[in-house]
Amino acid sequence: xxxxxxxxxxxxxxxxxxxxxxxxxxxxxxxxxxxxxxxxxxxxxxxxxxxxxxxxxxxx
Amino acid sequence: xxxxxxxxxxxxxxxxxxxxxxxxxxxxxxxxxxxxxxxxxxxxxxxxxxxxxxxxxxxxxxxxxxxxxxxxxxxxxxxxxxxxxxxxxxxxxxxxxxxxxxxxxxxxxxxxxxxxxxxxxxxxxxxxxxxxxxxxxxxxxxxxxxxxxxxxxxxxxxxxxxxxxxxxxxxxxxxxxxxxxxxxxxxxxxxxxxxxxxxxxxxxxxxxxxxxxxxxxxxxxxxxxxxxxxxxxxxxxxxxxxxxxxxxxxxxxxxxxxxxxxxxxxxxxxxxxxxxxxxxxxxxxxxxxxxxxxxxxxxxxxxxxxxxxxxxxxxxxxxxxxxxxxxxxxxxxxxxxxxxxxxxxxxxxxxxxxxxxxxxxxxxxxxxxxxxxxxxxxxxxxxxxxxxxxxxxxxxxxxxxxxxxxxxxxxxxxxxxxxxxxxxxxxxxxxxxxxxxxxxxxxxxxxxxxxxxxxxxxxxxxxxxxxxxxxxxxxxxxxxxxxxxxxxxxxxxxxxxxxxxxxxxxxxxxxxxxxxxxxxxxxxxxxxxxxxxxxxxxxxxxxxxxxxxxxxxxxxxxxxxxxxxxxxxxxxxxxxxxxxxxxxxxxxxxxxxxxxxxxxxxxxxxxxxxxxxxxxxxxxxxxxxxxxxxxxxxxxxxxxxxxxxxxxxxxxxxxxxxxxxxxxxxxxxxxxxxxxxxxxxxxxxxxxxxxxxxxxxxxxxxxxxxxxxxxxxxxxxxxxxxxxxxxxxxxxxxxxxxxxxxxxxx
Numbered sequence: 001x002x003x004x005x006x007x008x009x010x011x012x013x014x015x016x017x018x019x020x021x022x023x024x025x026x027x028x029x030x031x032x033x034x035x036x037x038x039x040x041x042x043x044x045x046x047x048x049x050x051x052x053x054x055x056x057x058x059x060x
Numbered sequence: 061x062x063x064x065x066x067x068x069x070x071x072x073x074x075x076x077x078x079x080x081x082x083x084x085x086x087x088x089x090x091x092x093x094x095x096x097x098x099x100x101x102x103x104x105x106x107x108x109x110x111x112x113x114x115x116x117x118x119x120x121x122x123x124x125x126x127x128x129x130x131x132x133x134x135x136x137x138x139x140x141x142x143x144x145x146x147x148x149x150x151x152x153x154x155x156x157x158x159x160x161x162x163x164x165x166x167x168x169x170x171x172x173x174x175x176x177x178x179x180x181x182x183x184x185x186x187x188x189x190x191x192x193x194x195x196x197x198x199x200x201x202x203x204x205x206x207x208x209x210x211x212x213x214x215x216x217x218x219x220x221x222x223x224x225x226x227x228x229x230x231x232x233x234x235x236x237x238x239x240x241x242x243x244x245x246x247x248x249x250x251x252x253x254x255x256x257x258x259x260x261x262x263x264x265x266x267x268x269x270x271x272x273x274x275x276x277x278x279x280x281x282x283x284x285x286x287x288x289x290x291x292x293x294x295x296x297x298x299x300x301x302x303x304x305x306x307x308x309x310x311x312x313x314x315x316x317x318x319x320x321x322x323x324x325x326x327x328x329x330x331x332x333x334x335x336x337x338x339x340x341x342x343x344x345x346x347x348x349x350x351x352x353x354x355x356x357x358x359x360x361x362x363x364x365x366x367x368x369x370x371x372x373x374x375x376x377x378x379x380x381x382x383x384x385x386x387x388x389x390x391x392x393x394x395x396x397x398x399x400x401x402x403x404x405x406x407x408x409x410x411x412x413x414x415x416x417x418x419x420x421x422x423x424x425x426x427x428x429x430x431x432x433x434x435x436x437x438x439x440x441x442x443x444x445x446x447x448x449x450x451x452x453x454x455x456x457x458x459x460x461x462x463x464x465x466x467x468x469x470x471x472x473x474x475x476x477x478x479x480x481x482x483x484x485x486x487x488x489x490x491x492x493x494x495x496x497x498x499x500x501x502x503x504x505x506x507x508x509x510x511x512x513x514x515x516x517x518x519x520x521x522x523x524x525x526x527x528x529x530x531x532x533x534x535x536x537x538x539x540x541x542x543x544x545x546x547x548x549x550x551x552x553x554x555x556x557x558x559x560x561x562x563x564x565x566x567x568x569x570x571x572x573x574x575x576x577x578x579x580x581x582x583x584x585x586x587x588x589x590x591x592x593x594x595x596x597x598x599x600x601x602x603x604x605x606x607x608x609x610x611x612x613x614x615x616x617x618x619x620x621x622x623x624x625x626x627x628x629x630x631x632x633x634x635x636x637x638x639x640x641x642x643x644x645x646x647x648x649x650x651x652x653x654x655x656x657x658x659x660x661x662x663x664x665x666x667x668x669x670x671x672x673x674x675x676x677x678x679x680x681x682x683x684x685x686x687x688x689x690x691x692x693x694x695x696x697x698x699x700x701x702x703x704x705x706x707x708x709x710x711x712x713x714x715x716x717x718x719x720x721x722x723x724x725x726x727x728x729x730x731x732x733x734x735x736x737x738x739x740x741x742x743x744x745x746x747x748x749x750x751x752x753x754x755x756x757x758x759x760x761x762x763x764x765x766x767x768x769x770x771x772x773x774x775x776x777x778x779x780x781x782x783x784x785x786x787x788x789x790x791x792x793x794x795x796x797x798x799x800x801x802x803x804x805x806x
Contacts, residue, residue, distance in 0.1 A: 023578075059534060
């Protein structure tokens, strides 16, 4: 019995759909989190990071 | 609040080293590109055996991808990572090991590829000992990078660093999985995958090499150096976050678009196409974000050549990421695939995006690293214009070459026959465009020479000792405390607070491992079905392994890099089956370790060349292609008539194949004898036809045996054959030795 016989019989295709749902859910959370109101200040500080070689913009 | 301040300085010595390596290897890689550009319209420029197109083309691609673009990324990464994290690289020793190890790998590539030592998988040609060295150097780089990340003094990880993290992890995974092979000697190995699986694995790798070696690292550089050069923050940080996540979610799936209309299962090809089309949007989001970073600074672009380089680079990124999704649509791909169109597409990206972003970054860095004024701003400007016109000449000529050849291949005349049945006719039409490409390349290279001269003169003006500023910054608290921690608040307030994001950011190693797992899982879901679900690769009973002599011939085919110009994959399109014969089936390449489907047709497809011409035709053709096809641009291989077949090593090669599950039967014990018997038979037939005498132990016979075998097995399949037992009778080599076809076959 070869590996392909075992894997073929195991019928794993449902996991592909589960994985897709997980990936999309993670992506949606990222989008909501990024565009949620009230974070503009944090992002402004982050975007200034390349411009200052000496002082951390987000210390602590 | 911690009042203690750390004192430290940045390691710019390593940045200077990588910068020199970038420029010098860049020049070498471009020069090899120029040589192979000349070899196409002027075949006498092929100097067999070491300096032929088939051996130099992989050297060109490896040099520009891994030596030029690789060193450019490392230059920018070592400069920006330290400053964005407010931390020196964790180990100067590992930084140096990374530098010297990487240069040693480049040198070993330059020393093996011209000698025909190759795995013959595009951009993964280097043989297994070098592959192991690459993995070791990469791990050293990764350790140094990730430990520095944990020792950072800046809480937030800037988006450029995210791009570097994704690149480091994905490149490691791609490299390891695509290069899995069984060694058959020090400088020879066979891919553990065969045929469809190998093709799938290779283009999963190949496409993501473009994505995670030439795109995401350079986006990281863009998000750091464009704000630096424009002296203003990126247009939208939110957009850059979205850009990052969308790319890493989508890119890994796009590879199969390199295999449209091949023997790859249709579902995989469609999947690749869909994800490629989706990639257009985030790519353009990133391009717009880059260009708008210059808002209010457009007047500077006219004066500052560095910004000019950046603007063209980002525009080229936009153009090639629009064109890529378009080319991945099957009907467009049917025209463009195998033609110069793809070469033009790649060079828009490489010369425009990677090249110009590198040049802009280098010119920004040089005065800062060498702590003196740039020697000549005029020369920087001249470099910009020379290179810009070089790109224009190159891509306009090669786009039109691609469209011309693609349209000629598919043209039928009014009687329903191919309008250009003679392949060489479609090649001759391209010669003027090939010469224009040479001119374009020359312009681009002369810009590079000016750049190196300019940097050298700047370096000569450097101070006696570099000033190394000492930076003071507080270490991060072990735990993040939110200054404006909302005492109360609902679920939404907690979700949108920075707290959990910061806590997760504190675990970069954990996150990197999770990212790696996600990438592997996603990749496996795309690739595994072809390995494990039998209906994806239907077997054909009459397809048998290559005889030992044919295997030796196949090794020569790989060594000479024939696959760089000849595909072995006939697509199910009327104009292809009309020209080359029945389309290629997945079951036909089940013993092809590695697959040799090819990606470009500078010469005709060879999937069904077996039996098309007599043996003597191949002998003459290899000796001097222009003896049989007057206008052929193929290099001549006269040495194949004098080089001896290495009979003793054939056994080792057969054994390695048998280890991979190829049913070699009797040949496991007596491969050399079987090879000699078949060689004697072919040599006799050549002699009987009036060809040269005494070829029975010469390489040309092995190569002929291989070519005469291609695409024939499927024709031996009687309807309704029962699956044959794998072990073939001892008479196999004789039975499979390709008899000469009657002359007159086109």
